[in-house]
Amino acid sequence: MSDALGIVHVFPSLMGTYGDGGNVAVLANRARRRGIAVTTTTIGPDDRIPRQGDLYVVGGGEDHGQIAAARRIREQGSLNHAADAGATVFAVCAGLQVLGVDFEVEGGAIEPGACILDLTTRRREPRAVGEVLADPLPRLGLPPLTGYENHGGGSLLGPGAEPLAQVRAGIGNGSGGAHGDGTEGVLAGRVLGTYLHGPVLARNPELADLLLTWATGHDLQPLDAPFVAELRAERAAYVASGKLSPPAA
């Protein structure tokens, strides 16, 4: 691949229900504003995922799109190859589940995943819906993660993966009972997954910059993020007010 940073949006038409395109837009925007050339490649449902991307983004979605995406990723093998070779992979919600060992879909069937992440997902009741605030692993040097979750899966991490963060409000990974086990997201090398769906990188530009640092291989200049401080403050105040959305019935 050329000098440009290659961002690959994996099957957004199969998995992109929750504004996931926003994460690609934020990554490309923050790279370009620093003078980094970017190519974004959108992988259509019948396209092959390239092996030589720098930063792969896998979004969330409904069951049938998730099953279709998992089958394609497994059969093609190129995302596993890229991850093994050190590419950065960012997976959100159903994307996190798809990269695991397996996941349960509505009706109880267990679908095999891509086995890029050491985690398994089973359905959980009630669905985890609402605002999330979580403290990331201290060594990442990130401020608290803020976002919104909406998922019916509980993911249990194996020894080959560690939680990205500990929840302060919300459910997160959601295995181990109604309130989850207190963990949120997953980290294994440069593969990072989170249940904070949709445009989580818009609310957490430092997380976007961490991914860009991994993908470009060098440190980045500081960059402002217009309106994000106000947005984070407003969401933090909402969480502090205790008016979190009740779990859906």
Added chain:
Amino acid sequence: MSPAAKQQTGQPATRLTWRSRLAIAAGQLAAAASRALGRGRGYVVGGQIMVRISPNIIAELARGKRTALISATNGKSTTTRFVAEALRTLGPVAHNSTGANMAPGVATALASNRTAKSAALEVDEAHLPAVLQATKADAVVLMNLSRDQLDRGAEVTRLAKRWRAMLEAADWDPVVVANADDPLVAWACQPARNVRWVGAGQWWRDDAVLCPACGHTLERDQTTWHCPACGLTRPQPTWQAERHAIVPPDGSRVPVQLRLPGRANVSNATMAAAAVDLWGIPPQVAVAAFAQVEDVDGRYIEAGVDGQRVRLLLGKNPASWTELIDIAGQDGHRLVVAINARGADGRDPSWLWDVPFERLAGQQVWAAGERRFDLAVRLDTAGLNVIGVAEDPLEAATRGASGGIVDVVANYTAFQAARARVTG
């Protein structure tokens, strides 16, 4: 109602049980109390009481009426208004014109116009099966399904499945007026015995990538779609929407000149014309009735606010915004966007990132509403020039008032609040 009008409308179509008569009296009392207390227009609270006292009231009130139900993710209020305006050329119509589109709103609309022989009722997508079964409607108009309020867990394909089961279970033969261009709608309508297919168009396609029947990727070109795996194919429409015309089954072209902007409203008009044709209303007559509509419960309304001309537009999900992008802020209009995330809006504004705001890059815009900061980040990333942020969209619209028109595009509750103030 004037005495003359009362005389004209005559007797109610059917007699009600004592329970339903009591329910209506109680509901109307509650609605009046709600209005007197300034809590709103009372259509929902009154209807809730009616339905609670007499659970069968919708079926009783609908008996003897010829009823059209209209449902979709987008365009149902406008299409219902079109249907109601056309049916009004025949006589009084029961119509839930304020968008109260669940069972209580339907009950209120039917109860407040007992003598009408026809009803045009907008129905929420998820509540349609129950309302269809209760009303045993003559016509059901199904237009489109796309992502909306995902925090409620109403996944789009699940809604299509519910519609399909509803039509399978219908033990009479309603005429289904269906958009052939939406694969989810077309699949849902397959079990219906009596379908009028309309080529009404579909511009937001991201929720219909996979075949609803088998999950394979659909193949599409400009006008048609089909599934190469199971063979599900776009039905051949007998009614067609064109950019400025309706083409009915006889192949004639009926020009459409609406006061409402945009191609989506021509689609809505085509669906409505195909529906009221069942009442024997010719498309030329229907189109003349549609042309009278200036606003739909505040949508598209233009009014003065503190000396500033303001036009209100409802933009509540990616598909509706995909239509508005070609309208909002064009023709030199200034632009204010307002987003809330209350229950009725969906509590998750992630969908803002599915709206192709990049097409408005360079445009000056104010970000407003309770979620104005989410919106400001989105608009800034898309390359718009966010020149101000204010919670109140009308304050944003009138700040630095100048000549010309300000388009205020708001989602549901932000729109309702702005409409209430603009229309007094």
